[in-house]
Amino acid sequence: MTVLEIDDIDTYYGNSHILHDVSLDLAEGEVVALLGRNGAGKTTTMRSIMGVTPPQRGSIRYRGEELVGKSPDEINELGLNLVPEDRRVFPTLTVHENIVLAHKLADDPRPVEEMYDLFPVLDDLRSNNGQNLSGGEQQMLSVARALIQRPSTLLLDEPTEGLAPVIVDDLREMLQDVVDQNVTVLLSEQNVNFAFDLATRGYVIDTGSIVFEGSIEDIRERDDLLEKYLAVSPEEVA
Ligand SMILES: Nc1ncnc2c1ncn2[C@@H]1O[C@H](COP(=O)(O)OP(=O)(O)OP(=O)(O)O)[C@@H](O)[C@H]1O
Ligand SMILES: [Mg+2]
Known part of the structure; x- marks a missing residue:
């Protein structure tokens, strides 16, 4: 069952048009990665969902209910929770x-x-x-x-940012426990190996547009995507 359905959203900061026709969905209990480099639009996507920076166009439905127009508190009360970067x-x-x-x-x-x-x-x-x-x-x-x-849905914005590798391992284990409790997760990351370990599906975002959507296996095999949008060489991917 789809719990979160983002359809063609456009989000701005003032006059700066940041997200362009972003669409994304999460099924119940799924861990989905949102991958992209600095400034790609990961945080803006999460802020759009949470009503902090609502989109000017498009729709975001959570369990069928429209979120655009609701306050961050109202969205939080529906069961969505953001762990900000x-x-x-x-x-x-x-x-x-x-x-x-x-x-x-x-x-x-x-x-x-x-x-x-x-x-x-x-x-x-x-x-x-x-x-x-x-x-x-x-x-x-x-x-x-x-x-x-x-x-019921957790948005994790770059949880590994600035963490030492050994702490990243701890965090991975703990998040695995969380995931096993049937929480739906949208995980934004630049650490692709971390995201690949936890997620089953992913979206690649670049300059505010989704440029690829697929299973983690698909993304893993796409050397071109890894190099162009995620700035990692295929050898760095475990
Ligand atoms: N408050 C703001 N006002 C104006 N522009 C902003 C603001 N916050 C972010 N931006 C711009 O929006 C774009 C997307 O930023 P965003 O924070 O969503 O990227 P990100 O993918 O989360 O990057 P990072 O990995 O560095 O956290 C960038 O070009 C950024 O400069
Ligand atoms: Mg960010």
């Missing part, structure tokens, strides 16, 4: 306070302790302040804050 954690609150706050704000949250089971790293850091966490730890806290709200 700047990892918004409260810097002066502890890890535990960050999680408890997200728990309090949710209508039907998961138990706090479940987050520590999913992210054992955070369990050891309960009383550390958000501002003293490493990039990877902040990322895990951001994902935990999103997951505790029991989202």
Whole structure:
């Protein structure tokens, strides 16, 4: 069943026309990668979905309901949750306070302790302040804050950005656990190997247009796409 259906959206920042006829869909429980280099339009696509930068044309339906015209809060309440690329954690609150706050704000949250089971790293850091966490730890806290709200669809904007390879491995494992819980995921990434491991299908975006759509196997084999749009050589792809 299709849960998210984006049809031909055009999104602007002021007079700058950024997204051109972007169409994309997500089926229930699917992990879909949105791949493209810096400035390609990945974040803008996610902001369009969440109502932060709504499209001026086109439609975005979530479980049949039109999202264009709804506020970010209304969209959030429908079960969509964005983990933004700047990892918004409260810097002066502890890890535990960050999680408890997200728990309090949710209508039907998961138990706090479940987050520590999913992210054992955070369990050891309960009383550390958000501002003293490493990039990877902040990322895990951001994902935990999103997951505790029991989202049915999670938009992850470049979760591996700036993370050391060993932390990327941890994050991959944790996201695999999340995916196994039947959460639908749209994953924006420049780290193609990470995206290839988690996703089954992908879209390649370039200068605001979708230039390719297909299974991860298809994308993996397309050396031309990898080089031209993702700036990776085929040898770099595992
Ligand atoms: N607030 C803004 N005002 C004007 N232009 C913007 C704004 N945010 C992004 N842009 C432009 O929109 C285009 C798409 O940006 P976007 O942030 O969606 O790219 P991205 O694929 O997420 O890139 P990155 O991988 O660097 O995060 C870029 O050309 C960018 O310069
Ligand atoms: Mg971005």
